[in-house]
Amino acid sequence: MASGKFYVRTPEGKAALHGQDPRVPVEYRRLLGLVERETHPEALRRRLGRFSEDDTRALLDELVDRGLLQVVDANARNTIDYSGNLADFLPSQR
8 A cells, every 4th residue: 555645634524523423334434443644555455454544545535535645745745854952852951
């Protein structure tokens, strides 16, 4: 599965998960429940067990198309910048 992206639940996805809307299939709610923060698709596939990689990808694409999940580019969001001073982020030692 693509390693350069994560999935996050949208406000609509959160409402679909907690609202128990019968128009939202159980498989969708199950997957939405697994996405708590930025979640890698491979982690989702492993937790879904009975779904193949292709099935998981199709399900994730469907949830994105419906606006229940959003794709976040891992490379853009998770870059580490070592140019700053770490002491600026630590509590003062007084």
